[in-house]
Amino acid sequence: MSEDKKVTIPAQSAKDAVPAAANGETLLKVTGLQKHFPIRKGLLKRQVGAVRAVDGIDFEVRSGETLGVVGESGCGKSTMGRLVTRLLEPTAGTVEFEGRDITHLGVRGMRPMRRDVQMIFQDPYSSLNPRHTVGTIVSAPFKLQGVQPEGGLKKEVQRLLETVGLNPEHYNRYPHEFSGGQRQRIGIARALALRPKMVVADEPVSALDVSIQAQVVNLLDDLQTEFGLTYLIIAHDLSVVRHVSDRIAVMYLGKIVELADRKSLYEAPMHPYTKALMSAVPIPDVKRRQQRERIFLKGDVPSPISPPSGCRFHTRCWKATQVCTKEEPPLIELRTGQQVACHHPENAEDRKPGDAPLAGAETVVEKKTVA
Amino acid sequence: MTAPLHDTPAEAAPSEVSGAADQAGAKKVEGRSLKQIAWNRLKQDKLALAGAVIVLVLVIVSVFAPLIVDLFGHPPTEFNQDKLDPLTNLPQGALGGVSAEHWFGVEPNNGRDIFSRIIYGARVSMLVAFLAAILAVVLGTLFGIIAGFFGGWVDAVISRVMDVLLAFPQLLFIISLVSVLPNDLFGLTGSGVRIMILILVIGFFGWPYVGRIVRGQTLSLREREYVEAARSLGGGSRHILFRELLPNLVAPITVYTTLMIPTNILTEAALSFLGAGVRPPTASWGGMLRDALGTYEHDPMFMVFPGLAIFITVLAFNLFGDGLRDALDPKGTR
Amino acid sequence: GGGDEGEDGGDSKAAGYNAAIGKIANPSKKKGGTLKFVAKQDLDYADPQRMYFGMSWDFSRYYARTLVTYDTKPGEAGNKLVPDMAEDMAKVSEDGKTYTYKLRDGLTWEDGSKLTSEDIKYGISRIWDKDVITGGPGYLRSTLDPKEEYKGPYKDKNLDNLKSIETPDDQTIVFKLPKPNGDFEQMLAMPTGAPVKAAKDTRAKYDQKPFSNGPYKFESRHVNKSITLVRNKAWKKSSDPIRPALPNKITVAINKNLEENDKRLMAGDYHIDMNGTGMTQSGRTTAIQDHRDSVDNMQTDFIRYVALVTKTKPLDNVNCRKAVFYATDFAALQQTRGGKLVAGEIANSPYPKSIPGNDDYDPYGVLERKGKPDEAKAKAELKKCGKPNGFETVITARNDNPGEEDAAEAMQEQLGKVGIKLEIATFSGQDSSNMSGSLEKVKKEGYGMVMTGWGPDFPSGQGYGQPLWDSRFIQKTGNYNEAQINDKSIDKAFDDAIATTDPAEAKKIYTDLGHKILDEAYWMPFLYEKNISWRSPNATNVYSTAGYSGRYDYVMLGVK
Amino acid sequence: MNDLNRSGAVAGEPVDTTSAPPSAFLEVRDLKVHFPTDDGLVKSVDGLSFSLEKGQTLGIVGESGSGKSVTSLGIMGLHTVGQYSKRRARISGEIWLDGQELLTAPPDKVRKLRGREMSMIFQDPLSALHPYYSIGKQIVEAYRVHHNVDKKTARKRAIELLDRVGIPQPDKRVDSYPHEFSGGMRQRAMIAMALVNNPELLIADEPTTALDVTVQAQILDLIRDLQKEFGSAVIIITHDLGVVAELADKIVVMYGGRCVERGPAEQVFTHPQHPYTWGLLGSMPRIDRDQTDRLNPVKGSPPSLINIPSGCAFHPRCPYADLPKGNVTRTVRPELELVDGSAESHFSACHLSAEQRERLWTEEIAPKL
Amino acid sequence: MLAYLIRRIIAVIMMVLVVLLTTFSIFYLLPKWSGQDLAVVYAGKGTSPEALEGIRNKLGLDEPVLAQFWEFVKGIPMGRDYANGADDVTHCDAPCLGYSFRTETSVWDALTSALPVTGALALGACIMWLVGGVAVGVLSALKRGSFWDRTAMIGALSGVSMPIFFTGMIMMGVFVHSLGLLKLDDELTSSDSIGVWFETLLLPWIALAFLQAAMYARLTRATMLEVMGEDYIRTARSKGLGEQAVIIRHALRSTMTPILTVFGLDLGVLMGGAILTEQTFGLKGIGYEAVNAVGSKDLPVILGVTLIAALAIAVANLVVDIMYAVIDPRVRLG
Numbered sequence A: 001m002s003e004d005k006k007v008t009i010p011a012q013s014a015k016d017a018v019p020a021a022a023n024g025e026t027l028l029k030v031t032g033l034q035k036h037f038p039i040r041k042g043l044l045k046r047q048v049g050a051v052r053a054v055d056g057i058d059f060e061v062r063s064g065e066t067l068g069v070v071g072e073s074g075c076g077k078s079t080m081g082r083l084v085t086r087l088l089e090p091t092a093g094t095v096e097f098e099g100r101d102i103t104h105l106g107v108r109g110m111r112p113m114r115r116d117v118q119m120i121f122q123d124p125y126s127s128l129n130p131r132h133t134v135g136t137i138v139s140a141p142f143k144l145q146g147v148q149p150e151g152g153l154k155k156e157v158q159r160l161l162e163t164v165g166l167n168p169e170h171y172n173r174y175p176h177e178f179s180g181g182q183r184q185r186i187g188i189a190r191a192l193a194l195r196p197k198m199v200v201a202d203e204p205v206s207a208l209d210v211s212i213q214a215q216v217v218n219l220l221d222d223l224q225t226e227f228g229l230t231y232l233i234i235a236h237d238l239s240v241v242r243h244v245s246d247r248i249a250v251m252y253l254g255k256i257v258e259l260a261d262r263k264s265l266y267e268a269p270m271h272p273y274t275k276a277l278m279s280a281v282p283i284p285d286v287k288r289r290q291q292r293e294r295i296f297l298k299g300d301v302p303s304p305i306s307p308p309s310g311c312r313f314h315t316r317c318w319k320a321t322q323v324c325t326k327e328e329p330p331l332i333e334l335r336t337g338q339q340v341a342c343h344h345p346e347n348a349e350d351r352k353p354g355d356a357p358l359a360g361a362e363t364v365v366e367k368k369t370v371a
Numbered sequence B: 001m002t003a004p005l006h007d008t009p010a011e012a013a014p015s016e017v018s019g020a021a022d023q024a025g026a027k028k029v030e031g032r033s034l035k036q037i038a039w040n041r042l043k044q045d046k047l048a049l050a051g052a053v054i055v056l057v058l059v060i061v062s063v064f065a066p067l068i069v070d071l072f073g074h075p076p077t078e079f080n081q082d083k084l085d086p087l088t089n090l091p092q093g094a095l096g097g098v099s100a101e102h103w104f105g106v107e108p109n110n111g112r113d114i115f116s117r118i119i120y121g122a123r124v125s126m127l128v129a130f131l132a133a134i135l136a137v138v139l140g141t142l143f144g145i146i147a148g149f150f151g152g153w154v155d156a157v158i159s160r161v162m163d164v165l166l167a168f169p170q171l172l173f174i175i176s177l178v179s180v181l182p183n184d185l186f187g188l189t190g191s192g193v194r195i196m197i198l199i200l201v202i203g204f205f206g207w208p209y210v211g212r213i214v215r216g217q218t219l220s221l222r223e224r225e226y227v228e229a230a231r232s233l234g235g236g237s238r239h240i241l242f243r244e245l246l247p248n249l250v251a252p253i254t255v256y257t258t259l260m261i262p263t264n265i266l267t268e269a270a271l272s273f274l275g276a277g278v279r280p281p282t283a284s285w286g287g288m289l290r291d292a293l294g295t296y297e298h299d300p301m302f303m304v305f306p307g308l309a310i311f312i313t314v315l316a317f318n319l320f321g322d323g324l325r326d327a328l329d330p331k332g333t334r
Numbered sequence C: 001g002g003g004d005e006g007e008d009g010g011d012s013k014a015a016g017y018n019a020a021i022g023k024i025a026n027p028s029k030k031k032g033g034t035l036k037f038v039a040k041q042d043l044d045y046a047d048p049q050r051m052y053f054g055m056s057w058d059f060s061r062y063y064a065r066t067l068v069t070y071d072t073k074p075g076e077a078g079n080k081l082v083p084d085m086a087e088d089m090a091k092v093s094e095d096g097k098t099y100t101y102k103l104r105d106g107l108t109w110e111d112g113s114k115l116t117s118e119d120i121k122y123g124i125s126r127i128w129d130k131d132v133i134t135g136g137p138g139y140l141r142s143t144l145d146p147k148e149e150y151k152g153p154y155k156d157k158n159l160d161n162l163k164s165i166e167t168p169d170d171q172t173i174v175f176k177l178p179k180p181n182g183d184f185e186q187m188l189a190m191p192t193g194a195p196v197k198a199a200k201d202t203r204a205k206y207d208q209k210p211f212s213n214g215p216y217k218f219e220s221r222h223v224n225k226s227i228t229l230v231r232n233k234a235w236k237k238s239s240d241p242i243r244p245a246l247p248n249k250i251t252v253a254i255n256k257n258l259e260e261n262d263k264r265l266m267a268g269d270y271h272i273d274m275n276g277t278g279m280t281q282s283g284r285t286t287a288i289q290d291h292r293d294s295v296d297n298m299q300t301d302f303i304r305y306v307a308l309v310t311k312t313k314p315l316d317n318v319n320c321r322k323a324v325f326y327a328t329d330f331a332a333l334q335q336t337r338g339g340k341l342v343a344g345e346i347a348n349s350p351y352p353k354s355i356p357g358n359d360d361y362d363p364y365g366v367l368e369r370k371g372k373p374d375e376a377k378a379k380a381e382l383k384k385c386g387k388p389n390g391f392e393t394v395i396t397a398r399n400d401n402p403g404e405e406d407a408a409e410a411m412q413e414q415l416g417k418v419g420i421k422l423e424i425a426t427f428s429g430q431d432s433s434n435m436s437g438s439l440e441k442v443k444k445e446g447y448g449m450v451m452t453g454w455g456p457d458f459p460s461g462q463g464y465g466q467p468l469w470d471s472r473f474i475q476k477t478g479n480y481n482e483a484q485i486n487d488k489s490i491d492k493a494f495d496d497a498i499a500t501t502d503p504a505e506a507k508k509i510y511t512d513l514g515h516k517i518l519d520e521a522y523w524m525p526f527l528y529e530k531n532i533s534w535r536s537p538n539a540t541n542v543y544s545t546a547g548y549s550g551r552y553d554y555v556m557l558g559v560k
Numbered sequence D: 001m002n003d004l005n006r007s008g009a010v011a012g013e014p015v016d017t018t019s020a021p022p023s024a025f026l027e028v029r030d031l032k033v034h035f036p037t038d039d040g041l042v043k044s045v046d047g048l049s050f051s052l053e054k055g056q057t058l059g060i061v062g063e064s065g066s067g068k069s070v071t072s073l074g075i076m077g078l079h080t081v082g083q084y085s086k087r088r089a090r091i092s093g094e095i096w097l098d099g100q101e102l103l104t105a106p107p108d109k110v111r112k113l114r115g116r117e118m119s120m121i122f123q124d125p126l127s128a129l130h131p132y133y134s135i136g137k138q139i140v141e142a143y144r145v146h147h148n149v150d151k152k153t154a155r156k157r158a159i160e161l162l163d164r165v166g167i168p169q170p171d172k173r174v175d176s177y178p179h180e181f182s183g184g185m186r187q188r189a190m191i192a193m194a195l196v197n198n199p200e201l202l203i204a205d206e207p208t209t210a211l212d213v214t215v216q217a218q219i220l221d222l223i224r225d226l227q228k229e230f231g232s233a234v235i236i237i238t239h240d241l242g243v244v245a246e247l248a249d250k251i252v253v254m255y256g257g258r259c260v261e262r263g264p265a266e267q268v269f270t271h272p273q274h275p276y277t278w279g280l281l282g283s284m285p286r287i288d289r290d291q292t293d294r295l296n297p298v299k300g301s302p303p304s305l306i307n308i309p310s311g312c313a314f315h316p317r318c319p320y321a322d323l324p325k326g327n328v329t330r331t332v333r334p335e336l337e338l339v340d341g342s343a344e345s346h347f348s349a350c351h352l353s354a355e356q357r358e359r360l361w362t363e364e365i366a367p368k369l
Numbered sequence E: 001m002l003a004y005l006i007r008r009i010i011a012v013i014m015m016v017l018v019v020l021l022t023t024f025s026i027f028y029l030l031p032k033w034s035g036q037d038l039a040v041v042y043a044g045k046g047t048s049p050e051a052l053e054g055i056r057n058k059l060g061l062d063e064p065v066l067a068q069f070w071e072f073v074k075g076i077p078m079g080r081d082y083a084n085g086a087d088d089v090t091h092c093d094a095p096c097l098g099y100s101f102r103t104e105t106s107v108w109d110a111l112t113s114a115l116p117v118t119g120a121l122a123l124g125a126c127i128m129w130l131v132g133g134v135a136v137g138v139l140s141a142l143k144r145g146s147f148w149d150r151t152a153m154i155g156a157l158s159g160v161s162m163p164i165f166f167t168g169m170i171m172m173g174v175f176v177h178s179l180g181l182l183k184l185d186d187e188l189t190s191s192d193s194i195g196v197w198f199e200t201l202l203l204p205w206i207a208l209a210f211l212q213a214a215m216y217a218r219l220t221r222a223t224m225l226e227v228m229g230e231d232y233i234r235t236a237r238s239k240g241l242g243e244q245a246v247i248i249r250h251a252l253r254s255t256m257t258p259i260l261t262v263f264g265l266d267l268g269v270l271m272g273g274a275i276l277t278e279q280t281f282g283l284k285g286i287g288y289e290a291v292n293a294v295g296s297k298d299l300p301v302i303l304g305v306t307l308i309a310a311l312a313i314a315v316a317n318l319v320v321d322i323m324y325a326v327i328d329p330r331v332r333l334g
């Protein structure tokens, strides 16, 4: 039912116009955000360490834009998403929404806030309560927020269902009666119910099939245009992120290593990690497979329990030098709209030239041109 | 604003484009509610259905025991010593005095009608088993869900309490407890007290079993994203516990309840058998078995009837509970 | 007829139905073999000063002798006292207050040491130490030292302070009573009067392995599991006119499953049931059908009764109590408890048949009606009592006494017919001292009737009836005057009967006393209990003796 | 198998449908795998044919539920053994491996081929590895089933393979348990296990779906290298066209249990012939292009395999279903046909005429990609 | 590992203490509330109030409950002294569980002499039911849906549904009394031969094992079916392993874990089962002691039995946890 072709929204021009139109004022501002999950052991549950899932990140989301967040599994993307929606209590740092500090608001304090910030979840199967009807699910935001929509709840819910491309008559059906893509639409309808200003989506399409994935991406796109939404989209699929985002943050081990607008990031990545990440993505183009140079990162992401000193990427970086093991590079803007945390950025001037290369740095990656 | 997106082809049906197939497929394959699926599976399970029928009959029998006995039997406490052999005090006639008048024969020594005692015994068994199960389930669900959901020290405390309760040698403890409990409690006397004590004690010792299951389920359920979703919409703990989690626990809890009832019936019978059950002259199956011990060689029917009553009842509940579990099993492997 | 298949143990043929009633079954002098008892219940105590069960007293004669004891004769003759360790019965002073015994020669302990009069005094003295020596009867204590001036040998090592017993020499013992008591020798015949060697007294632990002066000594005792007695080599037959000491070994297996015990008795695994409470319904049915020649239907001196609690309304009214007498279907109770053979005859008198005082006085016509109730009269009495529609009360019964609950249920049904609604409260026999025996509890729970049974401690009105009916025996807990009879005339009658040394006069007083109990409807006896007991065809010298409430005389038994 | 009334005969197949042993190393002919269920017969694979030579890589793509895994399990013979369900899979057709027909072969014979001649890499390495046994043990076991050697030798072989698939310190990690490995390492171990007997045919069922891109790249690279080294035939199953483009020589596009397009990878990517393939291509955002307009996915969702739409199974989702004349798309099932002008064996099952397809591709589809 | 053990052992001790304290309080406080006096129970006929005081003193009943409990607990590792008359003390060596109120024998001795019987009963039954239940369950799973499977599962359900005292009586009636095939010994002691133990315990083993084996068969079957559907089983097959190797090496080991969990729980229930079994077959084990003690309110014995039972349960759970870690490398002790 997800007819996808659209006519009325003037396609891409509208999209590109959005950030400007929404005058790009800061909607969400995150400073020094940290989340450490304590590791407890023993009878007395003493804390013996901490998972430093998010370890000091700063960024802003501007009204009307889409900020994409990418990174490898376990680098803290979801944790970050939960922190900004205040599903988790930050260990340190602040989260400001529309200039208001919401870092330590309680359930009650957050409640009004919740209208403005909504979430779309990854797993369309587990994000809908199987015992609730679609009607119940989509009307939950109204009930929980005590909002009585004009024209009655049911009407409003059906209108929402229609908006996301579902049949409003399915009001009384249960989630299991829908396919994955349809379920994801239900989740989106729920997120949109209260007309939020910002939507945080944690891997909104990862669990979906290719064709369905594209339908949902289109839907998100359309909704943004229509409602002037601001998105914070977390995903590990760089192609999808490239497609949907205006700006992109690349995370590595609890930190943002690069934050740039789409074009700059994909065309001239500065952080070696970003570069390696992008070179790893397979391209559905047979002709190009011979020409590409690949950087194969060996080994795994280090444990967030005891992250490497200095630059966290130095253990896997072919450019690493002595300074990288000691000094943590700050995230600074090296080019307009491109912030990087690296001592030896690519496509830019080396900031610590002449430092002694780290022994074995060359062997941590394998670069080859596949044939 | 609805314009661009609503070209849902549900109305465009006849040409079978796009969504129609989607819908048709959904309807055919997954379009049935869990209840329907369960019911369909249950319908095919002959044994479970047989169990359910027996359970139903038993419930009806228990509820209408006085009526049934009025119609077909003798009052359960009426002595019919003329039906006994004066020398041995055993029932006259074959099969422990089975006759048109006494369908299941009579008891030795006092000649009470076994049929009506079995019927009244069903009442006691059912009452104790059901109420104890409900008590256990209510307590177990409450504590289990709280422990699983809140975790931390709440979980630690509740889990420890459950561990301790599970470490009690229960049967021993219950018979000991019954032996020291006073004869009147909360204004109840006689068999009333005992029934209440049995319910309380069996129910109380049963809840950790439910609690563990519910806790485990809650632990896994609370990781589901819909919980997160509810929270992100501003739902408080109460909303999440009772609106989001509890409905999902209904199936396992229902299954566990049906499977706990037979266990309770057996426990009640065992307690009555050990003399810690209801007080005479209230009939109970375990108590009848205990009475029958004295004469089972010469009057086996007195042992067979209550024994069978227990067996059939427990079996019926087990069959039904089993079928229910299979039917509600989301994996549905059968 | 049965026992003819020889399955009872090879060569033997059973002696016949009731062969041990009033006569000796399988008389024999053959020594040797193992005599095997089985029992549901262990001895209450093996310590002679602490035991109170009839079977324990019967059994104690294997290892604990007394100055006098019951004669080893069948039936009523077994109620007669004969000298045991004493050379002769007591020499009683004129005033009936001094009893003097001379001991036989050759009395020994199991270690071979000589048994002296001092040992007897020491043994008896132990009952003064009520903290440690619990359980046994206190007759000797209350008769010899009613004020309890002596504190017992553990608190007061100096036995001289127990002034009422004197041991002028090793062979002589003298008892000095503050008041005469016609039943004093009966009290000495109880195992409380048995000697204990002070050096071997392990106090509370003595119970585990008493030191023997009889023909057998303990090889082992596992409480609630088993007892094994073996020959006491130090015992001299010459010093003992009573005990033939036939078996080489005596074992007791304690097994809680009565039905099982009966089966194994019949299978020949055991000879005799030590408890002597009769076979189970199942056992006796088989026994009577298949092995009739191996059973005895013996009369016990137990009475089944219902005490009507005179302090509980409306049973404080004599007419209400009488209504109970009329409404009760004695025949049905008899049937419920197993019929004539097992339950025994319907009782009219509060005394057992072997106790002087028993007669055929039957004010309520119970025997006349063959035990059937008289509802009209019952209703009339109810009217007189002011409860024409009946009343409600609670009857207690012990759940570990076979048939008692059933009987209570039967009464519940019977009395229900005249409007008396009974609720049944049950508890274990053990608990009864805290339940029906606790005044406070009786009052709080409103117990109106107490169903239980009673047998004499010794065969006299005193030994039987005083704890039951004398108001001075009412105790806050552990009370046995369950009816809470507080009748000065009854108290006085006991005093008079005890004081007299003339048995005939005593009998007269007790007879009148019995009538009074019935007339006032304080206490409703309903059965003279009988039971069916198994007698192994392989057991010899078996007979039922009144001295131990109809049990077989254990000390005489032998095996083929 | 009389319930399979459709012949499944495929016109223009490179092999004839008689049971003659084929020349190709692996040849699947008219494979059907049906599962009877409570709701009806699930036709997971319904007449699939393809062939593969040693040293070649075949990519099978398709949406979820299109029958990719069922096909691979069918080749491995894993549907028939000990299926502990009341109803077993009904399989028909022919599978020829190195001159042997597998479906009619005695089960024990097929069992002996498994792991040695053909082996498989599963999607989720965590659940596919036994949690209670060390990695080494599991590899040793796989080796010793087919080689009569002692444990020490087998262990050496296991270490050797772990080293080969790029596990650092293999002599130490050989005793680790699966849960002690990261996702990528598990998949490597899985591959080591599959390769321990130098199989001629390696089937990799979504080997990288559970992995991060960086790790995925490593694994794909590894598979490519290994294939070069051993010259085995490889089937790689995925829904990611990118992965196929990386590895495959030949491609089979599956839809609703059937093959809708098949051909050399080059051809399928440069001149896809089936609207469904177009849809797949249109669904994928490309990392190599800064393309922000709407994607062109297939509308609707995959069909139910119980009620496969009549005619062309894809017609309910096909934007061009009405182009061919009459009701043909709804009534007649299109057969695989050799694509006109294709020198190599490029086949497609579509009612659209070659001209229509050509026009649509060049005018409507290609520009948007 | 050592630290883990120490921690767990401390936890076991704490748990047992809590169980004991609860039992202790109930037995000391409840009678008081309901107006019963323990001293009276032990006093015998016609005991004067002073004598009662003396008994109370001797039994320690006159002290505060916690003090008594402390004395009791202290006695276990340290031994304790008991007044034995005025000037004599009896030293009760550690481990001292006091003396029975009723028989005045050492509770420790009584229980240790009863333990071998219960131990043998439990062990034998455990082995029988584990082996039998698992074997039947595995076979049923492998032959799912076959006649054998159905029969076995209905049999298993019947087994679960029968009260042990009922089956026990029937078995005894048949094998001991009617057929005379077996002879039961009165009191199993260390001097009895293995043969006697075996003969006496055979029926109890079967009765107890039947009940439990049924449950294990069902559990095994269900688990096995689930395990057989796991991906790693498919992997094992894909290696070319024979079906037998797949089942024995891969499936069985995984099947064991849930069984082990239930087994740990059941060891606790076994105590209750032992009471009924011993009662039915006249075995003189811990259950027998327990029933006797309950009947006569013999508190020290009740406490002793509770201690042993709770300890057994707690230790069984500890062992199960360790076994778990042995079987499943993912489980970390710590």
Ligand SMILES: Nc1ncnc2c1ncn2[C@@H]1O[C@H](COP(=O)(O)OP(=O)(O)OP(=O)(O)O)[C@@H](O)[C@H]1O
Residues within 6 Å of the ligand: A037, A038, A051, A052, A053, A071, A072, A073, A074, A075, A076, A077, A078, A079, A080, A236, A304
């Ligand atoms: N509740 C928690 N307690 C402890 N550790 C946690 C918790 N939640 C997340 N972590 C840890 O924090 C780190 C970051 O987790 P997070 O889920 O944010 O990663 P992610 O980037 O979203 O990964 P993925 O792509 O796999 O979703 C991980 O190492 C994870 O194990």
Ligand SMILES: Nc1ncnc2c1ncn2[C@@H]1O[C@H](COP(=O)(O)OP(=O)(O)OP(=O)(O)O)[C@@H](O)[C@H]1O
Residues within 6 Å of the ligand: D035, D036, D037, D042, D043, D044, D062, D063, D064, D065, D066, D067, D068, D069, D070, D071, D239, D305
């Ligand atoms: N044992 C079975 N019984 C019934 N239906 C089955 C069985 N196995 C697979 N199927 C069905 O067959 C269809 C094809 O399944 P298959 O696993 O091959 O899909 P797939 O293409 O591998 O999808 P995915 O990308 O999700 O792995 C699905 O609809 C599935 O439900």
Ligand SMILES: [Mg+2]
Residues within 6 Å of the ligand: A077, A078, A079, A202
């Ligand atoms: Mg995440």
Ligand SMILES: [Mg+2]
Residues within 6 Å of the ligand: D068, D069, D070, D205, D206
């Ligand atoms: Mg698959």
